[in-house]
Amino acid sequence: MFSTRMEKPADSFYRQLPKVELHAHLNGSLSVATMEKLISRKPHLNIQHSMTAIHKGQRRTLDECFQVFKVIHQLIDTEEDILMVAKDVIGEFAADGVKYLELRSTPREETHTGLTKRKYVETVIEAIRQCKQEDLDIEVRFLVAVDRRNGPQVAMETVKLAEDFMVSSDDVVVGLDLSGDPTVGHGKDLLPALLKAKNCGLKLALHMSEVPSQKEESELLLTLPPDRIGHGTFLHPEVGGSQSLVDKVRERNVPLELCLTSNVKGQSVPSYDKHHFLYWYKLGHPCVLCTDDKGVFSTELSQEYQLAATTFGLSREAVWTLSQQAIGCSFAPDHLKEKLRQRWVSLQAQASGR
Ligand code: IMP
Ligand code: ZN
Numbered sequence: 001m002f003s004t005r006m007e008k009p010a011d012s013f014y015r016q017l018p019k020v021e022l023h024a025h026l027n028g029s030l031s032v033a034t035m036e037k038l039i040s041r042k043p044h045l046n047i048q049h050s051m052t053a054i055h056k057g058q059r060r061t062l063d064e065c066f067q068v069f070k071v072i073h074q075l076i077d078t079e080e081d082i083l084m085v086a087k088d089v090i091g092e093f094a095a096d097g098v099k100y101l102e103l104r105s106t107p108r109e110e111t112h113t114g115l116t117k118r119k120y121v122e123t124v125i126e127a128i129r130q131c132k133q134e135d136l137d138i139e140v141r142f143l144v145a146v147d148r149r150n151g152p153q154v155a156m157e158t159v160k161l162a163e164d165f166m167v168s169s170d171d172v173v174v175g176l177d178l179s180g181d182p183t184v185g186h187g188k189d190l191l192p193a194l195l196k197a198k199n200c201g202l203k204l205a206l207h208m209s210e211v212p213s214q215k216e217e218s219e220l221l222l223t224l225p226p227d228r229i230g231h232g233t234f235l236h237p238e239v240g241g242s243q244s245l246v247d248k249v250r251e252r253n254v255p256l257e258l259c260l261t262s263n264v265k266g267q268s269v270p271s272y273d274k275h276h277f278l279y280w281y282k283l284g285h286p287c288v289l290c291t292d293d294k295g296v297f298s299t300e301l302s303q304e305y306q307l308a309a310t311t312f313g314l315s316r317e318a319v320w321t322l323s324q325q326a327i328g329c330s331f332a333p334d335h336l337k338e339k340l341r342q343r344w345v346s347l348q349a350q351a352s353g354r
Contacts, residue, residue, distance in 0.1 A: 010302035018099045018347050019301050020326035023257035026105035027072050028293025034088040038075040054265045055298050065266050066181045068296055077110040079123045086127030094138040096300045104143035104177040121165055125172050142173050147180035155193035163200045174331040175203035182210040187217040203227040203331040209234040225252045232256045233268050236279050255286035255329035260307050261299040262292035272311045288326040
């Protein structure tokens with residue numbers, strides 16, 4: 001008995017708007033269709049789709065969200081699974097009008113299937129390569145993720161793996177993500193690994209201040225500084241952060257990856273209109289709308305744009321500017337950024353009948 005309930009798709013303006021997705025966890029981004037393929041491959045696990053997605057009006061504690069990932073990971077434990085889910089996810093973002101995607105995922109090893117972390121990364125890269133060969137209208141890059149729960153040694157090993165692939169993947173691997181349950185571990189223990197990553201040329205996209213208790217950790221991580229911040233929900237003083245944190249983020253001009261539905265359904269933000277998007281947007285700080293986990297939170301990037309526009313009263317012009325500005329916040333090489341900017345200009349002209 002699978003739940004096939006989908007949220008209402010966004011209006012065509014938001015679906016057709018060219019978009020940049022910079023914060024998408026691979027295994028949190030599986031559609032109902034992909035999940036059903038996985039469930040039918042592994043019926044013995046007795047997993048139902050209702051266990052892997054949070055629908056409209058439903059909410060979960062952050063802890064419950066992390067339990068969901070454990071269920072999903074059981075379904076994805078072979079190279080074949082990873083290839084399929086990565087290709088599906090890339091195809092779905094392309095179908096939603098995403099022209100540039102930075103996918104992130106935590107390399108896992110599964111002894112019972114012979115999956116190694118290196119094979120895991122190779123398979124995601126292969127999926128990206130195949131999508132390019134199939135001429136999907138989307139450029140994809142990959143961020144190797146460090147799960148903070150696994151501690152400093154694994155973090156260092158993951159950085160070494162990411163570094164190897166940065167050199168050998170034809171510029172597909174461009175950076176490192178720090179994610180995982182924010183209530184576990186402390187960023188100070190991971191600082192040496194993050195510094196090593198930065199020094200070898202990997203860009204850093206770090207989940208920061210996702211929960212209220214991370215002020216000290218955020219101060220520390222900002223010394224790196226990161227190239228982008230994931231969520232940053234509790235950075236500003238109105239929610240218990242501090243002016244000094246805000247000042248540092250602004251001085252260093254570190255863009256924020258903001259995921260409205262994820263934060264509302266995960267209950268770190270009480271409602272859409274209270275989302276910290278407004279605080280940073282009003283400051284003129286670079287904000288990039290993202291999905292985080294489009295499968296788990298039953299959303300799409302077009303829906304996130306529509307939600308932001310309707311909640312905060314953004315004009316269509318402002319929505320175009322928001323999506324265009326995301327290009328500059330990406331880790332794409334300069335020539336690709338330029339190509340994307342030109343694409344936006346011609347698509348906007350086309351959309352307005354010029
Ligand atoms: P994967 O890395 O592709 O397996 O994607 C799922 C993983 O992403 C989870 O196990 C977490 O480590 C991480 N993740 C997904 N969403 C969040 C979030 O909102 N905060 C922190 N970590 C997250
Ligand atoms: Zn995230």
